[in-house]
Amino acid sequence: MENVNIKINGVDVSAPAGSTILEAARLAHIEIPTLCFLKDINEIGACRMCVVELGNGKLVAACVYPINEGLEVKTNSPKVLASRKTTMELLLSNHRRECLSCIRSENCELQKLSKELGVENEGYYDGVKTESEIDDSAVHMIRDNSKCILCRRCVAACEKTQGIGVIGPNNRGFDTHISSAFELGLADTACVHCGQCIAVCPTGALYERDYIDEIIDAINDKSKHVIIQTAPSVRAGLGEMFGYPIGTNVEGKMVAALHRMGFDAVFDTDFSADVTIVEEANELIERVHKSLKKEEVTLPMITSCSPGWVKFIETYYPDLIGHLSSCKSPQQMFGALAKTYYAESIGKKPEEIVSVSVMPCTAKKFEMGRPDQSAAGVPDIDYSLTTRELGRLIQRMRIKFNELPDEEFDAPMGMSSGAGTIFGATGGVMEAALRTAVEWISGKELQNLDFMEVRGTQGIKEATYNVEGLGDVKVAVASGLSNARIIMEKIKAGNPDGWTFVEVMACPGGCVNGGGQPQVPGYIRNTVDVRALRAKALYDDDAKDVYRQSHKNPAVIKLYDEYLGKWGSEKAHHILHTSYVKRTVNKPLDELTTK
Amino acid sequence: MASTISSVPFTGTSEQEAKLKEIIASLKDVPGSLMPVMQQAQDIYGYLPIEVQTMIAEGLGIPLEKVYGVATFYAQFTLQPKGKYNISVCLGTACYVKGSGDIYEELKKRLGIEEGGCTPDGKFSLNSCRCVGACGLAPVMMINDEVYGRLTPDAIPGILAKYKD
The missing domain is CATH 3.10.20.740 (Ubiquitin-like (UB roll))
Structure with a gap:
């Protein structure tokens, strides 16, 4: 050019x-x-x-x-500097300034800019403020418009990145505010809980529903056995809250911090990601074999790890939910096993276990409350924290994170393969599943475990693999729900590209860029590929792993030998699989709860 | 903020719905068709309740919030139906200095609705206007085509009582 x-x-x-x-x-x-x-x-x-x-x-x-x-x-120029300063002062005049207690204090783009622009009197233009109410109707997040500066980043993330558009500017002039149609609470909209709006918000207007106090109470309740699992992507994001460069893997320090806070056991969601893979690969092979025998079966099979994605397909493509794998997500599989397999192994009742997860995700707070997610008769998960909440919990407990030694996850549910680790990146679930499924179908050990074609942060990836005993297998990977929609329209049109297996993650780039990860300011987001840096931390970890296939993880083999039986057994189905519901985009009026 | 869904039950007919669907079908693929569809929908129904906005959103394949955002941006759209008796209070200069603000407040209190609102039974709706050309009678309000002048707040209950049916 x-x-x-x-x-x-x-x-x-x-x-x-x-x-x-x-x-x-x-x-x-x-x-x-x-x-x-x-x-x-x-x-x-x-x-x-x-x-x-x-x-x-x-x-x-x-x-x-x-x-x-x-x-x-x-x-x-002086004119430029004066203009920016005045603009900032006007923004501040309609902003509820409570920087001392604000959740975004020290990580607020408005605060930082205000300081840099030399604002001396933050209340210079104070007058009437736009009236607003807090929306806390949704299970995963809070909207406090008194801190909103109407930048519309959240609107763009919801509408453009995710193709959902349940929030937007309502009314006009001084009354303009961001909310949903007819001022309904977020809980009454088609919000899928992805939290991408929170991830891009420059101020404290949007934040997750916080469970730090409940966790501190649980840890100090001697009648409870409190265990915690951390998702793959948490270790690739958490460090940012303690000054580490984006993409630093802080697994060892994170585990050490959790040990010091008093959790009874510190486990790894990577372990249950491995369990997800063996169940999902088994389900895929079952579906493919049925299809070869011309039996009625739904293909392509689509992954079900991402709760934002699951709610999206339930809402926007309810007739296609048969494509979803029936596997629970790794968070839920972990919780289910914690309250059955693990509880039995330590002689505890399921009710005595408090099952906590740390996720790069806000939709996990919704997923834990879904029906058919309580294998032991009690919820699989009791609390689901975001990476940000964990960071704040560590700060609250005054743990000197950066000075901690590296420690290892506890046995037995802390052992994982590299396949479980890469779950956090778009294409990671696909690659992990292929590492197992291809080997099981061909009956031969895989020589090359790297499926490079499905790596990378592009929104949609396609690949064809020649599998011995089956021929060409076509797969597709999408991240970001606008991209998922493109994939779903093709599947709705009869799957012209002949995909057998499809991976979808709700957030662009996958869980590493999830709505629960530390917020990256716009001025960094616009120039650095945060998704790629964090994903690299996971792929580097995988490359170093002794075990890089889920079905070879000794802790997984032991779980099946001692407890579940065969992959896809009846017991495995009872504990590790779930069901889905059909939803509508616009709720019928008599079902609204926030009127 | 409380929901802005009208408390007046929706009474749209299948004929109205068919007409709206026809309009949506004819404009669906035309860029910028949201406003014309909304204007014609308001012509059909008299207002744009959630039921109608949902039909527009689903018909055009766009989020409901998009429709609502436009409906609340432009003063030409209304979320509330006109009541059987539409009360219009003049807040023009002459009426205002003669105390029409108090009249307006009294009506809000008596009817339990805000500006642009409609009582749940669909009987009264309340709006303000600027000058009906009867400044000599200030403060003035109109109920449908009937003009009431030289009003005091005390007179309001008696006037409302005339509209029993």
Whole structure:
């Protein structure tokens, strides 16, 4: 593409035609502050934080203003600095400022910018504030519009990234606020609980429903045996809350912190991810064999680990839920085994066990309350925390995270294979399943365990593998629900590409970029592929693992030998599988709960 | 914020629904068709309750929130039906200085509804307007086509009582 020559702050800059001033400035390593801007999904020039001065003295929004030959731009002129400061003061005048206790304090983009822009009197323009109420109707999150700055990032994440659109700007002018149709609570919408809105929110307006106090109580209740499991992606994200670079694997320190907090056992969801794989691979092979015998069976089979995705298909494609694997997610399999297999092994009743999970996910808070998720007659999971909640819990307990030694998960449910670890990245479940299924179908040991075609952060990936004894097997992987919709439309149209197995994760890039992970500010998000960095931490871990196939994990073999019997046995089905429900996008009026 | 679903029961007919569906079908693939569909839907029903907005959303294949966001942005759309008796209180300058604000508040209190609202039995709706051309009678309100002038808050119960049926 042709280049255009402009001057920024008197320096010659050459940038591709069609670039915005913001992009050209980045090429020249000149920083322009942004707030509402999110690359590709929210380029609306609304917040005016990125204003710059043109040669003619006009102020324009750098994030949307296209460059042209000879353009002169000043990014830090007195006029620019004054404008940004005034804009910030006006934003602050309608923002409930309680920075001392706010959940986003020290990790708030508004707070950081306000400081950087030199705001001296944060209440300078104080007056009437837009009326708002807190929406705490949803199981997974809270919306507090008194801290909303109307940047619309959450709206973009919901509508564009996820293709759902249950939130948007309502009313007009000073009454404008973000909420759902007819001011219904989020619980009454088609929200799938993915939490991508929370992940992109620059302020404390959106946050997860927090269970830190309940966890502290449980740990101190001597009548309870409190166990905790941590999902693969948590170890790849948690470090960011303690100053580690994005993509640092802090597994050892995380386990050490949990040991010190007083959990009775610290286990690994990677273990139950391995169990998920053997059950899911077994189910896939059963379906494929039935199809070969021309028996009635639903293919492609689609993964069911991601609760946001499961609710999405139940809501938007209710007639296609037969495609879902009946396997519970690793969180739920873990909880189910904790209250059956593990409880029996230590001589405890299921009611005496408090089963806690740490997930990169907010939808897990919804999943734990679904029907058919209580193998022992009590809920498989009692509390599901996000990575952020764990970070805050560690801070609350005053544990010096960075100075901890590396420790290992406890036996028996702390042992895992690399296949379980890569569950956190898009394509990871597919690869893990293939490592087992291909070997089981061909009856021969796999020489190459790396299925590179399904790795990477592209939204949709397809691959064809030649499996001995079966021929070509076509698979597809999607992450981000807008991409899932593309895949589902094809399946609805009769699966023209002939896929046998499909993996879907609700969040773009998979769980590593889940709605429960530490928030990455927009100015980093826009320039760094956070998903790829965190995923690398998991793939590096996998590459070093002794066991890299789920069915070879000795703890999994022992579980089946001593307790479950064969893969897919009746007992395994009772404990490890679940069922789905059909939902509607717009709830019937008599079912609304937040009127 | 409390839900803005109208407390007046929806009484749409199958003829109205067929008409709306026809309009949606004819405009479905036209870019920018949401506003025209909403305008014609309001022509059919007189207002845009959740039942109608849901039909529009599902018909056009867009989220309900998208329809609602537009409905609450533009003053031309209303979420509440007009009552059998539509009360319009003049808040124009002359009426206002003569105390029409108090009249308006009294009506809100008596009817238990806010501006633009409609009583659950569908009988009274309440709106404000700017000047009906009867400034000499200020403060003024209209109930359907009937003009009431030189009002005091005390007069309101008696006037409302005239609209029994």
